Amino acid sequence: MGTSEPRPAEGSQTLERGLRALRLIAGTPHGMTATELAAELGVHRSVAYRLLTSLVRQHFAVRDDEARYRVGADLVGLAEQVRPRLREVAEQVLRRLADELEATACLVVRDDDAAVAVTVVEPATRGPRFSYRVGNRDPLDRGAAGIALLAGGPPADGEPARVAEARERGYALTAGEVVPGTFAVAAPIRTAHPDGPAGINLITHRQDIAEAAVAPVTAAAEEISARLA
Structure with missing residues (x-):
């Protein structure tokens, strides 16, 4: 009697597509149209539209006057349930940091192979700012957020040299x-x-601000770590 092939894990394709759609919307600050989402998902526009309609009905997405879809209030509410003690301790520090440096400050956590923003604080000033949203996902293998999360863990076999360097320095600094x-x-x-x-x-968007932020950001991270301890 032959050995049968392992069956693929069961799941809901529609649910998975809906969650992928939510991630794509969250990662696009200016929002997405149904056509853009369909292209990203590799599905017909009608399928993308049905997914978006369901997300809007559940308040996980909102549709503006230009037919672009953005993250809705209920997604923010869900994000608030992620590590609430960490968020509570970090928020005041992030607000002070954002106002001091006039730049957007985020609290990020690891989710599988991504760095996910669970708190975003923009500066109170009216100057130029970088638009970032709760739920934004950045890859772990590039960008300061992902490198810092990897550096916060123990050394791993085959890890990139830049992760080890960030662990030693206590920060990661990246451009573009x-x-x-x-x-x-x-x-x-x-x-x-x-x-x-x-x-x-x-x-x-300013290199001089990023370079000047190294000491304040590392100090803020140490402050939060101490408070949590």
Whole structure:
């Protein structure tokens, strides 16, 4: 009697597409049209439209006057349930950091192979700012946020040299790796939480601000780590 091939894991294709759609919308600050989403998902526009309609009905997405879809309020509410103690401790520090440096400050955590923003604080000033949203996902292998999260963990076999360097320095500084024309500096927050380290990520369009932010960002990460301890 022959050995049968293993069956693929069961699941809902529609649900998976809906969650992918939500991630794509969250990662696009200016929103997406149904046509753009269909192209990203590789589906017909009618399928994308049905997914978007369902997300709007559940308040996970909103549709503006230009037929672009953005993250809705209920997604923000869900994000608030992610590591609430960490968010509570970090928010005040992030607000102070954002106002001091006049740049967008984020709290990021690891989710599989991505650095996900769970708190975003923009500066109170009216100057230029980088638009970033709760739920934004950046790859772990590039960009300051992902590198800082990897550096916050123990050394791993075969890890990139830049991760080891960031672990030694206490921060990662990158330019244009995720979004062209932007600069970011991130530092790991060390916690005993089973989900692993978190991080502060500061994003700006100005190189001078990013370079000047290294000391304040690392100090802020150390402050949060101490409070959590």
